[in-house]
Amino acid sequence: MKIGLKQFGNLLIDYLKPQKGRVAKFAIALLASIGLQLLNPQILRNFIDTAVAGGSAQSLFIAAFLFIGVALAKQLMSIAATYYGENVAWTATNALRADLVEHCLKLDLSFHKITTPGELVERVDGDIHNLSQFFSKFSVYILGSLLLILGVIVVMFVEDWRAGMAISFFALIALSTLISLRSIAVPYWGKYRQINAEFFGFLGEQLTSIEDIRANGAKNYVMYRFYKILQRWLPTYHKARFADTILWTTTNGIFTLGYVIALALALYLWNQKAITIGTAYVFFYYTTLLSEPIEQIRNQLEDLQQAEASIYRIQDLFQVRSQLNAGGKEQLPSGALSVTLTNVSFSYSDVQGQASTSLRIKKPDIKPELILQDISFHLPPGHVLGLLGRTGSGKTTLARLLLRLYDAQSGSIRLGNVPINQTPLTNLSKHVGLVTQNVQLFQTTVRNNLTFFNENISDERIYETLKMLGLSGWLHSLPKDLDTQLGPDNSGLSAGQAQLLAFARVFLKDPGLVILDEASSRLDPTTEKLIEKAIDQLLIGHTGIIIAHRLATVQRANQILILDKGRVSEYGLREELMQDSHSRFAQLLKTGLTNLLV
Template sequence: MQIPFKQYGSLLADYLKPQRGRVIGLAIALLSSIVLQIINPQILGYFIDTAVEGGSQQSLLGAAIAFTAIALLTQVFSVAATYLGETVAWSATNALRVDLAAHCLRLDLSFHKAHTPGELLERVDGDVNALSRFFSQLVIHVLGNGILLAGILTVLCFENRLAGLSLSAFAVVALSLLLGLRSLAISPWADYRQISAEFYGFIGEHVAGREDIRANGAVHYVLRRFYELLQRWLPVYQRARFASTVLWATSVGLFTIGNAIALAVSAYLWSQNAITLGTAYLIFHYTNLLAQPIERIREELEQLQQVEASIHRVREVLNVQSMLSNQGHCSLPMGALPVSFKQIWFSYETSKHQNPERAKFPAPQNWTLQDLSFYLPAGQVLGLLGRTGSGKSTIARLLLRLYDIQSGQIHLGGGAIAQVPLSELRQRVGLVTQDVQLFQATVRDNLTFFDPQIPDDTILQTLEDLGLAPWLRSLPNGLNTHLGSDSSGLSAGQAQLLALVRVFLKNPGLVILDEASSRLDPQTEALIEQAINKLLKDRTGIIIAHRLQTVHRADQILILEQGQVLEYGDRSTLANQPHSRFAQLLKTGIGVGEGG
């Protein structure tokens, strides 16, 4: 198997190129440390030979001072290399985290439905964190210790050819054996990273649903699954660690053999008067020093097992392509936008129906929308009714292009929606749901989605228009007050009004309301109804209604049943037709369900 810094050279180039200066400094510090490590034993060998031969104390003192100075300088370069290595590693991995997170956010919802938030967190943070050594210590230290190894063997050959050749043969055998054993451990570490991602995905999912789990008495069931996951995790971890232990045990045995070779060669050469005592010491010292690069390379290769698995998993995510094409170049007109659905067939199980021709013979249980057609003129409001699972929310997702249809045509603003750039589309289509997601950030950032270009005056005027000015004045730091992600400090009505402010600031041409005023007290609901009236003025609107009272402002009514049009027409006309489904609902006052 190829070594990652060869196989993934482009990954290194992309993330190390912006840090060219630091990388060069790291290389200089590391190479300087290597050179000094090779030179210092020579001084110690000279000191021993001089002392044995009865040399002057001045020569011995000079050698001792030089040895100490070089040892200290070696440590200085080692510290500098460590500092630069950590800086390079964190800078590169943080840049990779940003790219990976941005890539995940650009993918369509089918990807996110197939991967839990915890699993993606492990990919973006856990796997990337394992690559920190790949960007600094792994590559630089493998190369650096390779140079140190070559330097030691070269010096040994100059000191004595027999010693140099003997230890060179030992080093080749040792490295070959370690490289051969390395490949045996890659698969166990890949399995370990995968089950680790599953574990964090499980934790994230069930911690988020802790209230429902406790309320429905499912704690014991969740704990049983938790224990089962841990029982699967342990043997996988043990296999991965055993593979690493094999490398460690092999390296320890090899160092023992290396020391034995060095002692045997030194004893033989000494008996033949071929070397001095200082040279004998040098051979043994260099042999011990030889263990350092071999052991370091072994450690890096052990990390390499995990790094290869992490690189594979990171690249696996980066290679996932969104099913949504973003090649559009048509702009939407300003103002209210007309909406047109023509013979729309859509299924969340896209892999089962790739050929649009199959829409002529659909399997009803697989299609969320079936042959759906309607036209909503600019500036009018559509009331969307239907039972749970009828496809109401799916229409909103398609208009935001969170998914693409399998067959048919969707037009927005007079042109095909697929020809509109996603960034512009989602700026010109506003969605307000019952569940408002707030961020752990300031009020301003929560309202503008971190867009600094929206002036404060515009935000304040919008808050004033929606009746939120008294609430804003009650905050200690106004727009700079920090909010919690759990909507702490806000009532449900205030959170809904903040969601409406977000849409106002976007100034969309199409507004989609997913029963934004439900589950609120009458006074707050009345306030939100006033805000909705302002929001829908001079804009096209779609109201996904769960209660009949909310469609009183609609111009058209569309009732869905299992993804098909059950009834569609002008609201007043349908209300005055006694046999229409809408008139019967108004007469009985029965709700129409939720979701879809």
């Protein structure tokens, strides 16, 4: 994919426009530095010609001090330009980084299932960091370098038209050559950034599963994969750097040509008595000075090649769209919600295939395996559904559909009288609460972990909820109560305590539909008894779906739904199924739920 100048320009405008003041100061400092660079050779010429002509010492001292003063002023302007440039770069890249993170958070789970966290980190941080020079220096430095080149040409024409023509010819050759070689390294840098992302994705995957790797003796295999990636990574980097070296070699050759032209012309004009020795020195000095902006352009083009590869990858990620639409404008009613599924079918292969197409990842055409097939049931408001089935039967998938983490390929889901895809996702998350067996706690305060940063939930309500769940003692043992920071180790929470905190979240959220996905499976019998009473209170006035791990958990259910290989194996009122000796549920009550799970 070729990145056009329009796309570069749009990116610069979008993220530099809010910083107009800083960009202006940056430009002023840089342009002032350029002006001072053009001035100093004139002072040097005056000094040389005065010395050759036997001028006064006072004139020489004045010229020398003036030269030093201009040089110092030039350095101060360069420092100011660097300062403002770095500020502009960090602000712009942080804004782009924030936009990219927000975009990724809006993407559905099908995207995150095929994209490793390490790869996302590399795209959000590595690729964007690669643009810092592009944002801070590219446009102004390129413009500044071109202005310096133009200034040198104008000054040389003023000195002598032949010198102006010669320096113009040299600048034209230099710039046209560099521009023609601009994109030579882009493909290699793009491939390098991709391998970079794969490496960090691999590293993140291994670090999160370090216990399993060590416990099962998989270290050798991990190191094998590690070296395989490195074997691809280093040669790609060498190719990219070699392509950059072509630019460097070409530039040095051009500089040599420029010096030859300047010296030959100065010698010719001096022999013709057309210029003084000071002017001859100025010719050479300006030619040498001209090498600086050309070198700057070369550096910027070299950075641009890496930036172009990163921009391509960033734009590619921005173009990925969630498979879920944003929903309509219908708001879910408050209070308990009815749940109605009509002929719902779903396949992970289908949605992940769509996501991989968006990412331009080629996947073989495989007929999607349906995880759920023609699921239909109606759960009245305030009732509880006990959802049973073997591992892999589709229980958790059903919960994900009710949260719209995915959309079903066929059929309809309604909460209350509202189709689930017609309510905004933000509204849906307020009315559906989920507790799973895997609890994610964040590195922030206990209060924020419980309320998910909802400031409308009072501390009194939090204390009441934790007291009901038997966590008051644990809370008061913390050094700063609700303001205690939970660290990477969750501040010593046991698995059961962490899950109780997850229950507390749902209590505080007060949703119309509560889904418990084997939420008590990690609790010891004592803690489970503690929470049974809390669950009863939680389900009062709410609709509930309990994905059962133990039969005791579904004793409070009004309805029972048993899934088998993604299909409804049995569905009905719990009391009726209990009384039917031929029902599968009645047999489970006799033999135990274990028979269902194997």
